[in-house]
Amino acid sequence: MNQAREWIREARAIAVLTGAGISAESGVPTFRGPGGLWRQYSPEQLATPEAFARDPRLVWEWYDWRRCKVAGARPNAGHLALAALEEAKPRFTLITQNVDGLHDRAGSRSIIKLHGDLWTVRCTACARERRDERVPLPELPPRCECGALLRPGVVWFGEPLPAGPWEEAQRAVREADVLLVVGTSAVVYPAAGLVPLAAACGARVIECNLEETPFSAEVDKSFRGRAGELLPQLIAS
Ligand code: OAD
Numbered sequence: 001m002n003q004a005r006e007w008i009r010e011a012r013a014i015a016v017l018t019g020a021g022i023s024a025e026s027g028v029p030t031f032r033g034p035g036g037l038w039r040q041y042s043p044e045q046l047a048t049p050e051a052f053a054r055d056p057r058l059v060w061e062w063y064d065w066r067r068c069k070v071a072g073a074r075p076n077a078g079h080l081a082l083a084a085l086e087e088a089k090p091r092f093t094l095i096t097q098n099v100d101g102l103h104d105r106a107g108s109r110s111i112i113k114l115h116g117d118l119w120t121v122r123c124t125a126c127a128r129e130r131r132d133e134r135v136p137l138p139e140l141p142p143r144c145e146c147g148a149l150l151r152p153g154v155v156w157f158g159e160p161l162p163a164g165p166w167e168e169a170q171r172a173v174r175e176a177d178v179l180l181v182v183g184t185s186a187v188v189y190p191a192a193g194l195v196p197l198a199a200a201c202g203a204r205v206i207e208c209n210l211e212e213t214p215f216s217a218e219v220d221k222s223f224r225g226r227a228g229e230l231l232p233q234l235i236a237s
Contacts (some may be wrong), residue, residue: 021183
C-alpha cells in the first residue's frame with residue numbers, strides 16, 4: 001500500500017478508469033456478479049440496439065429501474081476520494097464507464113464518459129438530445145415531441161464509443177504517470193483496452209477491485225477490497 005501511495009503522491013499526471021463497482025457501495029447494482037441480473041436478463045440481452053428494436057418498453061423498464069436506483073443513491077467515499085485527488089493534481093482525468101452521474105455529484109470536474117449518461121435521452125428520429133431527470137418516467141417508452149421513440153443517451157453493445165471522448169481518454173492514459181483502475185471487471189472493450197495501453201506507455205497501473213480481473217496479475221499493484229475503503233487510504237498523503 002505504501003508503495004502505491006507514493007506513486008500516486010509523486011505522479012504529475014494521473015488517469016483513472018472506473019466501472020460499476022465504484023458505485024456499488026452507493027447501492028447501485030453492478031452489471032456482472034451478485035445482483036447483476038435484472039429480472040432474468042443480463043446487460044448483453046438488454047443494452048443493444050436489437051433489444052430496443054424488439055421491445056423498447058422492456059429496455060426502458062430496465063433503464064427506468066436503474067434511474068430510480070441512482071436517484072435514491074448518494075456518492076460514496078470512493079467517489080469523494082477521487083474528487084479530492086483531482087483538486088490536488090494539476091493533470092487529472094477521470095475516465096468512467098458509468099452512466100450514473102455519481103462522479104459529477106461527488107464534485108469531479110474532468111470526467112470523460114465513455115458510455116454516455118443515464119440522464120440524457122435522444123430521439124431515434126430527429127437525434128435531438130436533452131436531459132431528463134424525471135423518475136419514474138411518466139410514460140414508457142418515452143416519446144419525443146416529434147412523436148418518435150426516445151432512447152437512453154448511452155452506448156449500447158455493438159455501438160461505437162463517442163469519438164471525441166474516446167480519443168481524449170486514450171491521450172490521457174498515454175500521458176499518465178499512474179493509471180488507477182477501480183471497480184471494473186475489465187471485460188468490456190474498447191474501454192478495457194486502456195489498461196494495457198497505460199502499461200505499454202510506461203504508467204504505473206494500480207487496480208482496486210473486490211475480485212480478481214483479467215488484468216490483476218499484470219498490473220503493478222492489485223488491491224482486493226472495496227473502493228470506498230481502498231481509495232481514501234491510497235490517496236491520503
Ligand atoms: P461490471 O458489473 O462488469 O463489474 C463490476 C466490477 O466491480 C466487478 O469486477 C466487481 O468485482 C467490482 N466491485 C463490486 N463492488 C465493488 C466495490 N465495492 N469496490 C470495488 N470493486 C467492486 O461493471 P463494469 O466493469 O463497469 O456497459 O462493466 C462495464 C460495462 O459493461 C458497463 O459500462 C456497461 C456494462 O454492460 C454498457 O452498458 C455498454
